[in-house]
Amino acid sequence: MNVSNVDSVLAQMRAVVALAQGVQAPSAPAATGSVDFANVLKTSLDGVAQAQNTAENMQKAFVLGDDKVSLSDTMISMQKANIEFQTTVQVRNKMVAAYNDIMNMQV
Numbered sequence: 001m002n003v004s005n006v007d008s009v010l011a012q013m014r015a016v017v018a019l020a021q022g023v024q025a026p027s028a029p030a031a032t033g034s035v036d037f038a039n040v041l042k043t044s045l046d047g048v049a050q051a052q053n054t055a056e057n058m059q060k061a062f063v064l065g066d067d068k069v070s071l072s073d074t075m076i077s078m079q080k081a082n083i084e085f086q087t088t089v090q091v092r093n094k095m096v097a098a099y100n101d102i103m104n105m106q107v
Helices: 003-020 037-063 071-103
Strands: none
Touching: 037 071
């Protein structure tokens, strides 16, 4: 894994943190209104699916003996996909808990 890949990962992490905090990332285009929750959720889920597909493709390529795919890159890709999936599961759990709390409130 070279330095440009690490820089790319750090830039993506900073953009996600900025998005979560409601601050526009420096490289993102100007927003023309409020953030749509459905679009943010769909983009996040698409990102998780893409990370899982990339990891799976790298695994297959490594197993088939592709010289362009290293074991370290494959393992890093798998861990990134796992972390993204676990994060998604935790966000879902928090959302369900918040929904249950709201539904159990007395009016």
